[in-house]
Amino acid sequence: MAQINYRTINVDAFDPDSSVNFPMDSLLPATLPAPSNASEAANVATQVRQVLRSGDAEGALRYVLDTAPLAGDDRAKEVHMATVVDVLQGIRQGEMTRVLDAVCTGEGGSERADCLMKYLYKGMGGSQAPGSGTQTPKTPGSPQLSGGFTQIQARNFGEGGSAQQMSVLLSWHEKLVEVAGMGTVMRVMTDRRTV
């Protein structure tokens, strides 16, 4: 008979009323866009880079935030994350406020601000370099954690190029809070449409 170490069994998983078994899908709104995959995200990335090369940083940021794969798979999200970071790094410090003012106002402006804030927190929190997204095995039904919320994942200790990326994200964060307020930070924490 197989030896079972009963003390290592997670008893909460067997209790249907336990918060561990909370149906996280029930927090996704009906307005969620259709699922997408990595190749679609790669197509978007190509287009965004074209816009960026043509010198329209504002248009590139607007486009990349409007096409965020909120219902995409992990791979699509990683590819898109890399695209967003490219766009953010391609905009000079002095331009930030002007670009943000333009992108975060008007029709859909507050959604774009919320979306950008999600990417900033994901970029600052997760050390998962694109292509190594298998650090936390996800069991079906477990909370869909985006990089920013868990303390378990390995941290980025700012070596080499990533330190520079951190400082770019931090200065974007500062500017975005000035433009769009603390409410966007709150919505990063509550929103289950992760990026």
Place this chain on the structure above:
Amino acid sequence: MAAPEVHHLFHNPIADHSFSSDKSTLAVARDTNVELYQRGGSKFSLTDELKGHEKTVTGVDIAPNSGRIVTCSQDRNAYVWERTPAGWKPTLVLLRINRAATFVRWSPSEQKFAVGSGARVIAVCYFEEENDWWISKHLKKPIRSTITTLAWHPNSVLLAAGSTDSHARVLSGYIKGVDQRPEPSGWGERLPFNTICGEFLNDSAGWIQSVGFSPSGNALAFSGHDSSITVVYPSAPEQPPRAMLNITTPLLPFNSLIWNGETEIIAAGHDCEPYRFRGDESGWQLAGPLEHKAGPGAGSVREESALNMFRQMDLKGQTQADTQLKTTHQNTINTTRVYEEAGGAVRKFSTSGVDGRVVIWTV
């Protein structure tokens, strides 16, 4: 706008407060007790304490006509307090819940009250004459997490509930023999107990902190921990709502909201001051704060002596300790309630919060 009337009662958080209908009595939940204050001139002074709960009191509500007080607490109990010549007499209500009670409100008819709880149920309680006993019936079905807040529809049958599963729901709390059959409305026509008349989730899905029906009962507003307010206009029973408008704000989340007429909402929360929202079915906007802030907040009479200056430099390495907020409340606002109204339009409302203040505002 007249200056707000500030009553700094103590240095503890106030979980909930309630005024009697003549506004002479103020009940506040403080730790495990409920304290009753009487108005004398411009001040409120402590006159009575309702002791009986063993854990933190989470809700208190005074029925405007009968004067009965209902309280609920984390000890899983609710008491109905009645005034007798010998003092306030508590009656225990068997809620049959195995988690903390989180929120309590009398229905407008005062025949019933509803208690939200961490046990994922709402206990709707009514008095049974035969047994001289408060009975509770549970609203259970679609609730997936703790109930944080409740609000009654003016018809005393429908109940709005906000939960930590990020849904705001409208449920029927119809009790046969106690309630009149309600008029059909956009929420539903036949409303037996536990009918689900609506279940709403906004895009950014925060815990729901406050819900409220408009004075006519034909619209529902709820605020969530995602710093937004959502207003729902129902169309017809079993149909999706006519309009569901979500107003995201750049502010911190709102813990409590009240309607002022059909076109204005006043909400307050972690920004420590009330804000106005205006709009109708075609759209809602944040109209700005209610408070005119000039200089440091109320109750901050700063000592400006040389002695004080050197003392500050010695203690803190700075001459001015900037620890005062510019708002009247010095901490999060937990509860907002209508204080005085005429035909659905609010003239005055009261707020209480973590700073131990109760403030009466003139709109």
